[in-house]
Amino acid sequence: MDALVRARGLGRAFGRVRALQQVDLDLRPGEIVGLVGPSGAGKTTLVRTLALLQHPDEGTLELFGRAVRPANLGELRRRIGYMPQSYALYEELSARTNVAFFGRGVSAQRVDRLLAFLGLSERADSAVATMSGGMKQRVSLACALAAEPQLLLLDEPTAGIDPVLRGRFWHEFRRLRDDGASLLVSTHQIDEAVHCDRLLIVRAGRRIADLTPEALLRRAGTTVHVEYADGTSEQRRFEADDAGLLDWLRGLDRDRVRRIDVRNDTLESLIVDLMTTAAEAPDA
Amino acid sequence: MPEGLRDMLRVARRVVRQTLRDPRFLVLSLVVPVLLVLLLKGIFEGVPAFRALRVPIDDYALPAGGFMVFFLAYILSTLVLVRERRDGTLGRMLAVGYSRGAITVGFVLGYGALALVQTALVVGATSWLFGIDLGPRLLPVSLTTFALSMVSIAMGVFVSAAARTEGQVFPTVPLLIVPTLLLCGLVLPLDQLPAYLRVIAHLLPPTYAENVLLGLMHRGHAFADELPSFLALLGFGVALVAAASVSVRTRE
Numbered sequence: 001m002d003a004l005v006r007a008r009g010l011g012r013a014f015g016r017v018r019a020l021q022q023v024d025l026d027l028r029p030g031e032i033v034g035l036v037g038p039s040g041a042g043k044t045t046l047v048r049t050l051a052l053l054q055h056p057d058e059g060t061l062e063l064f065g066r067a068v069r070p071a072n073l074g075e076l077r078r079r080i081g082y083m084p085q086s087y088a089l090y091e092e093l094s095a096r097t098n099v100a101f102f103g104r105g106v107s108a109q110r111v112d113r114l115l116a117f118l119g120l121s122e123r124a125d126s127a128v129a130t131m132s133g134g135m136k137q138r139v140s141l142a143c144a145l146a147a148e149p150q151l152l153l154l155d156e157p158t159a160g161i162d163p164v165l166r167g168r169f170w171h172e173f174r175r176l177r178d179d180g181a182s183l184l185v186s187t188h189q190i191d192e193a194v195h196c197d198r199l200l201i202v203r204a205g206r207r208i209a210d211l212t213p214e215a216l217l218r219r220a221g222t223t224v225h226v227e228y229a230d231g232t233s234e235q236r237r238f239e240a241d242d243a244g245l246l247d248w249l250r251g252l253d254r255d256r257v258r259r260i261d262v263r264n265d266t267l268e269s270l271i272v273d274l275m276t277t278a279a280e281a282p283d284a
Numbered sequence: 285m286p287e288g289l290r291d292m293l294r295v296a297r298r299v300v301r302q303t304l305r306d307p308r309f310l311v312l313s314l315v316v317p318v319l320l321v322l323l324l325k326g327i328f329e330g331v332p333a334f335r336a337l338r339v340p341i342d343d344y345a346l347p348a349g350g351f352m353v354f355f356l357a358y359i360l361s362t363l364v365l366v367r368e369r370r371d372g373t374l375g376r377m378l379a380v381g382y383s384r385g386a387i388t389v390g391f392v393l394g395y396g397a398l399a400l401v402q403t404a405l406v407v408g409a410t411s412w413l414f415g416i417d418l419g420p421r422l423l424p425v426s427l428t429t430f431a432l433s434m435v436s437i438a439m440g441v442f443v444s445a446a447a448r449t450e451g452q453v454f455p456t457v458p459l460l461i462v463p464t465l466l467l468c469g470l471v472l473p474l475d476q477l478p479a480y481l482r483v484i485a486h487l488l489p490p491t492y493a494e495n496v497l498l499g500l501m502h503r504g505h506a507f508a509d510e511l512p513s514f515l516a517l518l519g520f521g522v523a524l525v526a527a528a529s530v531s532v533r534t535r536e
Contacts (some may be wrong), residue, residue, distance in 0.1 A: 048375075051379050052379070055536070074381050077380065078381035082376070082380070084372045086371070087372070088371060088375065090298070092302050092306055093298070097298070104291065104294065105290060105294070127305065147380065
């Protein structure tokens, strides 16, 4: 099926700061793409650009197979669910009123179902101002989901919430994907990468990788650190499935070795490596 | 009903609900104009120097009340869009597909509901405090005060659409209020102003409202005589709503 989002060479500068540079992205129906990068990498600028709240200085953007133009902004936006990084809710109003308002006329039953699903039924009529941060985050998600959008752009939806709620959010994201929606989920919490079908890793406004977690894990290697009785040490790195690892270990002089530390790369450590060292895009 | 109209009403309803949930804001915006009128009465009737001026204060009480409404409605509405932009709710409204026209007109309608109550209170309280029998002038006076309030809401929304922070909005308050107070005809008669100041006065919508109110209350004119000024006031209102709507940026 055609991509819901097709971005080519997106760029955006704020004064002298180039927040986005030459970013390409395809988002296909039924996938969760994790937008991963350190703070200031350009994640929010990219999400806001795709949510049609910011215009790119350069590059082309197609949503739902159509080029974005001033004339079709409203129509395209109605098919997008956007969850900003801040709560962006009317604090004086209830959760129910907020969801109904941002749902632009969705049925009362739909609002009730959403609030129930996110565990907010009991507080549905409380003013948002009286809620905890986690609850506000859930109300904010409900607002993004209200109109049953095909494309969900979620800007750090799990920032600042407890691990249990994070788990529930990701469970919900997978359910939405299984129902056919596409999600772009930005995060700087690298452990969340495991939940994604694909990872778009960005740094300093540039895309440095676009690959599946499995493809990244295939690059996982093992680092062995050996300490000797005489106080010296050595470190060796072996690529995945490198038979040399065992031979090397067997070849060590057992009488001299005081301690061996074997560390396998994890998805998280691979991403950190990419974010800190990669210069060019090693796309899968 | 067309979707755009529904969106406008959704925004207006949300604004009214928000206002009702904020009792402090509600009380302040409704009580302050009445208190200001009361202050005016205290000064003109209690200070000998002012009493000696023999200003027909009863004639000026309602036009002055109208000015208070203009002043307050402007300040309250200028903060609206700036606050929404800061909190991210403006972006969210745009993101879910509310058009800038629906947002602007919705704001003006929603705060207009508040202005309606404000107008009723100011006209009612002022006539009662000053013992003014409005008779058939009640409707045109109320209508003009309400129209002025709506125009100032539209002005506020227009200014805040262009501003990014509260800090950029506040300096516009004295910039607008001081020349308006001096030039709208309430303090100095328009025909005594130098020509260039008269031109500026006619660019300020409150001038037209005060012309109607002073015509009715001071010069003993009928509403029909002041209809051109009233229509000019409405024209400003429509133009300001359109300008405000266009100045909301849909993509930054």
